[in-house]
Amino acid sequence: MTNNVTLTRFIIEQQCELPEASGTFTLLLNNIVTACKQIAQKVSRGQLIGVLGSADSENVQGEVQKKLDIITNDIMVNALNWTGHLAGMASEEIDDFIPIPPQYKKGKYLVLFDPLDGSSNIDINLAVGTIFSVLRCREAVEPELEDFLRKGSEQVCAGFVIYGPSTMLVLTTGHGVNGFTLDQDIGEFILTHPNMRIPEETQEFAINMSNQRFWESPVQRYIEECLQGKEGERGKDFNMRWVASFVADVYRILTRGGVFLYPLDNRDPSKPAKLRLMYEANPMAFIIEQAGGLCSTGRERILDIKPDGVHQRVPVVLGSKNEVERIVDYHLSEAGES
Numbered sequence: 001m002t003n004n005v006t007l008t009r010f011i012i013e014q015q016c017e018l019p020e021a022s023g024t025f026t027l028l029l030n031n032i033v034t035a036c037k038q039i040a041q042k043v044s045r046g047q048l049i050g051v052l053g054s055a056d057s058e059n060v061q062g063e064v065q066k067k068l069d070i071i072t073n074d075i076m077v078n079a080l081n082w083t084g085h086l087a088g089m090a091s092e093e094i095d096d097f098i099p100i101p102p103q104y105k106k107g108k109y110l111v112l113f114d115p116l117d118g119s120s121n122i123d124i125n126l127a128v129g130t131i132f133s134v135l136r137c138r139e140a141v142e143p144e145l146e147d148f149l150r151k152g153s154e155q156v157c158a159g160f161v162i163y164g165p166s167t168m169l170v171l172t173t174g175h176g177v178n179g180f181t182l183d184q185d186i187g188e189f190i191l192t193h194p195n196m197r198i199p200e201e202t203q204e205f206a207i208n209m210s211n212q213r214f215w216e217s218p219v220q221r222y223i224e225e226c227l228q229g230k231e232g233e234r235g236k237d238f239n240m241r242w243v244a245s246f247v248a249d250v251y252r253i254l255t256r257g258g259v260f261l262y263p264l265d266n267r268d269p270s271k272p273a274k275l276r277l278m279y280e281a282n283p284m285a286f287i288i289e290q291a292g293g294l295c296s297t298g299r300e301r302i303l304d305i306k307p308d309g310v311h312q313r314v315p316v317v318l319g320s321k322n323e324v325e326r327i328v329d330y331h332l333s334e335a336g337e338s
C-alpha cells in the first residue's frame with residue numbers, strides 16, 4: 001500500500017507539475033472515474049438487480065447487446081455530457097459520434113470509450129471492464145468526424161477499469177502507468193500499483209487458438225514455435241492464457257508480462273480483425289508503451305495509424321517488448337522488409 005494516495009490527490013499532484021494545466025482535465029477525469037464507480041456497482045449487483053442477459057438488440061457492430069452494454073453506455077454518456085469539458089463522445093455501442101446536447105456548455109476534450117469490454121463474459125461472472133481514451137478537440141466548434149479520427153499518439157490520456165475480484169483503474173497521461181484499487185469502504189481509488197512496468201521477456205502468450213486455421217503464416221509460425229517448447233526453436237516452454245476479455249488479458253500482461261495476439265484472420269473477409277482501434281487498441285497501446293511494452297498490428301505501430309472510421313478494426317499484437325519485436329520481424333521478413 002503506498003501511504004493511501006487517493007486518485008484525487010494523485011491527479012491534482014500531477015496537475016501541479018504542469019504549470020499550463022487549468023484543472024479542466026482533472027475534473028473530466030474525475031467525472032469518468034465516477035461513471036466507472038457507478039458501472040462497478042451495477043456489474044457487482046448482477047442478477048440481484050436483473051441486469052444480466054441479452055438486451056435482444058444489436059449494436060453498430062452487428063453484435064447482440066447485453067443489457068449491461070446499454071446500461072453502462074448510458075451511465076458514461078449521462079455522467080459526461082453535462083460537464084462542460086467535452087466537445088463530444090464516441091462509444092462502441094453507438095453508430096455515429098455523440099454530440100453534446102445544446103443545453104450544455106462544450107469543452108475542449110473528446111472521450112471515446114468501450115463501456116463494457118468483454119461483455120460476452122458478464123453472464124459467466126468473469127472480469128469485464130471499461131476502456132476510455134481522451135483526445136483534445138478544436139475549441140468553440142461543433143466537432144466533426146475528422147476531430148475524432150486522430151492517431152493514437154495524439155491521446156492525452158488513456159485508461160481502463162477492470163471489474164474483477166478487485167475493481168482497479170489503470171491510467172496513463174503520458175507520464176508512466178499507475179494502478180489504483182477501489183476501496184469500497186470509502187468509494188475512492190487508492191494508488192496501489194505505482195509505475196507499472198512490463199518485463200521485456202515472457203513465456204506466456206494469449207490468443208484464441210480456435211481461429212488457428214484462419215491466421216496468416218507469421219502468426220502460425222510464432223505460435224507453432226511457442227507450442228514446440230524447449231525442444232523447439234525457442235528453447236523454452238510457454239504457458240497460454242485466453243480470458244476473451246481484453247482488459248483482463250492486458251492487466252495480466254501489465255502485472256507479469258506476456259504477449260497478446262488478436263491477429264488478422266480470413267474467417268469473415270468483411271471483418272478481418274476483431275478489436276476496434278479508437279476505443280480498444282489505441283488506449284491499450286498508449287498504456288502498454290508507457291509501461292515499456294510494444295503494441296503493433298504485426299506490421300506497424302498501432303499509435304501511428306491514421307484512423308479512417310470511429311469503429312475501424314485492427315489486428316493487435318501487444319505486450320513484452322522482445323516478443324512483440326519477434327512477431328513483427330516474422331511479419332516483415334515474410335514481406336521481405338526486415
Ligand code: AFP
Pocket residue numbers: 063116117118119120121208244245246247262274275
Ligand atoms: P465482447 O465485448 O463482445 O465480449 O468482445 C470482447 C473482445 O472485444 C475483447 O475484449 C476480447 O479480447 C475479444 O473480444 C475476445 O474475442 P473472442 O471471443 O473472439 O475470443
